[in-house]
Amino acid sequence: MTEKEILKLVGARIKALRKEQGLSQEALGEKGGFHFSYIGQIERGEKNVSLLSLAKVANALEVNVAQIFAYAxxxxxxxxxxxxxxxxxxxxxxxxxxxxxxxxxxxxxxxxx
CATH class of the missing domain: 1.20.5 (Single alpha-helices involved in coiled-coils or other helix-helix interfaces)
Structure with missing residues (x-):
């Protein structure tokens, strides 16, 4: 699996978790301390998000970091x-x-x- 594929899978998983909770990109960004455009970039696999930022996103989604990697x-x-x-x-x-x-x-x- 390439780096780009991993970023896209992680981004798609974050998007799915966000939508499951009925959150907009803006709402998730506010909860995690990020700009909504950054959330969009992560979800599209355009940003190589740091582990610390990933932990903040997971916290904002009220999931543990491992759940973000639970893509199929x-x-x-x-x-x-x-x-x-x-x-x-x-x-x-x-x-x-x-x-x-x-x-x-x-x-x-x-x-x-």
Whole structure:
């Protein structure tokens, strides 16, 4: 597993825990002493968060740090398979259908934030 994959898995786990508790990025940031944009960067796997900051995030989520690392690697593998299936379908499609699919995916992803 690459460093980037680990950051994305940890970020996705933090996002899932935050959403389970019904917290916005802003609310989690306030509880942990961070700016909401930093929380967003962590959740997207863009920041290599320090252990001390990770402990603060865990504390704000009212979980222990180990729970942040309780992501399922198998789930990641299934997601990779699904992404590969989508790429295969798009390669067999016309450029116009690829543009439409890109716009649809963009809207779906925006709805998850």
């Amino acid at each position: 690697y198998e789930e990641s593998e299934q997601i990779d398979v699904n992404i590969q299936d989508i790429v295969t379908m798009l390669r067999e499609s016309s450029p116009e259908k690829v543009r439409v699919a890109k716009n649809v995916i963009r809207e779906i992803v925006r709805g998850n934030e």
